[in-house]
Amino acid sequence: MSQPPGPGSSPDPQPPEPSPAGPAPGGVALPTTPVEVEPARALPDAPTGPDGKRFERAHPLTPLIQGWLVLVAIVIGVARDLVPDGGEDNLVDSLAGSLRWILPLLGLVVVVAAVAGYVTWRFTRFVIDDEELRIETGALFRRSKRIPFQRIQSIDLSQPLAARLFGLAELKIEAGAGDAGAKLRFLSRGKASQLRDYLLTRAAGERRSVHEEGPQASAWTDLSSADEVLVRLTPGQLLLGFLLSGDFLVPVLVLAVGLGVTGFLGVVVFALPAVIPFAIGLASAAGRQVLGQFNYTLSRSGRGLRISRGLTNLTSQSVPVDRIQGISISQGLPWRPFGLYRVRIDVLGSTTGVEDGSKQLNLSLLFPVATRDQVRTGLAAVLPEVDLDAVELRRSPSSSRWLRWGDWWTLRHGWDDRVVVTRRGWLLDTTAVVPHAKTQSVRITQGPAQRALRLATVHVDTTPGPVTLQVLHVAVEDARTLATGQLQRMRRARAEAPAGTATGPARALPPEPRATPQPTAPAVAQQPPGPDAGLV
Template sequence: MGQNALRNPAPISIYLAFGFGFAVLATIAGAVSWWFTRYGFDGDALRIDSGVLMRRSRRVRMDRLQAVDVNRPLVGRLLGVAELRMEVAGGSKSEAPLKYLSLDDATRLRAELLARAAGIDAETPEAPERMVAEVPLRRLVWSTLLSGGFVLGVLLITAMLVALALVPSQARAGILAPMLPGLLAAGYALWTQLGRNFGFTLAESPDGYRIRKGLLDMQHQTVPPGRIQGVLIRQPLLWRARGWAEVHVDVAGYAGASAENATRTSTLLPVAPLAEAMEIVRQVLAGVDPSSVELHPAPQRSRWLRPIQWSRLAYGAGDKIVVVRDGRFTRRLTVVPHAKTQSVRVTQGPIQRRLRLATAYVDTTPGPVNAIIRHRPPEEAFQFVEDQAERARLARKTDIPEQWMVQHASRVSQGNTDGDVHKDASNE
């Protein structure tokens, strides 16, 4: 029977029918789930009830709210709906995503959530914004073509095509299979840099930095004020000729350790001139300039462990930040504010012990920013850890966490006060 099935495969119409039936069932299940989802405010928390057979009630406390993002997948854009994602402190994933609301309702609910989290009137309109940076399409395309993943994929495909032209026709089938990794690498780089960051804009507002991007799935993300734990300025090899760099951040409250989630939430600027990127970093760090911190190079014996990039290894500690420089082909500058330091530690491998070297770590929330001070003399590494722990302790005492929309709330309050005074005067 099995041999007959292989000789006489089922018509393609059967597979199409199964696929269509599955799509219909998935659509019905999604519609039923949406129909039974209800939300509303219960005191100082947003309550979300969902589920058909097994009901589930979740509450998102306003004092734990870290971020509120509006996402519009391709199908949602066609239907005019959006998804609201809420991130809370200590969560392991997006807490209680609301799928789906109309775009107007999602925008209105987002503004109300931010207002309640700031402790101001829930009817306060969305805060105004100021455009900070916009990535032109031409620059984004060139940055994609010059990315390492895309170039590697193109080289692999080119090598395979040359091999196909040189080998006999009987051997070509065995060469086509190794082309798949090259196609995947090129396609992933194309989508990650170009597809996700299409139409990228960065704006500043009282509720944080607002990011809008996406070709198929549009994402409206807000990087909250005071939640940025670290900054990474990254400059790939092929970008340096054009003077470009990208900026990534660790944001408290953005949960999930997957690479996809990290890429989605960590990019503050996908590509920009280095001077523009550094200026935005200074704004994020409340005026602190990383280039003003004196850096201390690694000892020459570290070249046995980092023969190419040992001369790039350096670090420094200023009054408010720790700066770490590394990378030869892809240059990296990592910045961590003292107040955001969560832990410090020292490690020493067997080869490091032979060379009298050690590595110090400044840990923040999970994300792309990793402040690793590699290959220092052990006494220097341990002294740095002790000093950094003290700097972090003192910085947390004076650090005042920023609240959602504080500046906007004060302006609105002042405006209402002025309006009341004017009305009373007119009545008199």
């Protein structure tokens, strides 16, 4: 909190005026937590809460599946440790020896996990109705978390194999930067996809009752009759992309060099043990990238885009189009002959997730590997009014060679009415696109070397994520024109662009239905209310 600025001045910052009808619209990276956490008073068993709400619980099979997932994770971990080193005999012996104590231990761990899962399940309940989304968790420390519909950034529906076999799914709700969001595991698939559609509709600012049934999504692809498939990546494409990616080429090259050298010296036997971990690493990377992305489908579904993927574990992620903050299209050198591209997007909140790196990676991915036409289709869905090919790109002056000796001739930038674009690199040819309406601020920087060469760099700032837009090393006059022009274009874009598209401001949202009496944290008091509307 801010301290009073000093003696003799007005005390603590007063809110300019709390936003009239309440809600800060549109998911926002508010530094304050977007949810209220309050101690719940009701007993976990009560079917109705103190306010007469009907609480629901996750599916009763949840603890079982969680136990199973723990078991699988352990087995994979242990197996990895046991397998790679040592010769064959050694391996069998050590396996037989260690199984004697591993098995009971494993059983114990699974039982503990299942009991913990049961307790969690028993004490977790949620309300999703026409007024609110609230989740109560915790056996000892009860937490009640309420997420305003407008703060929802994206919703994932994931089905690990075990859950999928029982027709269950996990619902993950991303609520913007600085918040871990919420998880509901597991719900029946039909219920989960129905809730997902409902929440997305509400996130887009439309009213709808939770009881309205939508079209049912298919178990295989998570698509319903109402969804329009835009792009589907073929398995061949995914495999080709993987075989030409650094994840595959680097280990294979290292291995080839290693085998070549040892073969040349006639000591190839010593290199062979190293092959096994390499093979395992490659196989798991291939599994992740090919099976995990299997049947990768981008579809338009109601208010947003949906990405579903996976052969055994089906994941499907839904993003409202107006939450997309920036796009980057990149092509590594090996992909060039095949015309393949990787497309990433900035979505607020998804990169601040606290979980493992792979999850973050997936959340920011629009296409892991796509052809030119597929990229074009995808871009048309995200940025409907923009034709990237028509944007005229200018080069940075050749004096930039002293600062970027590796790729100065590739530095290009350009803009049109809706977006600003930069492109650079030849090892990894990357194009970054940021809609004017999503730009947060503009900066010019100049170091001593740049000053000597009369160059400067212009930064167009957007929300944290894989897309960064920097116009590197342009002539001083151009930098100034670019920056001031960019400010004008941002202003115009925010004022004019149609709401609800990636190039426009998020739609103005209706006020939250239920007036929530909440003790306003002082931090909230300082923020200019509502702003962000445009922001996301």
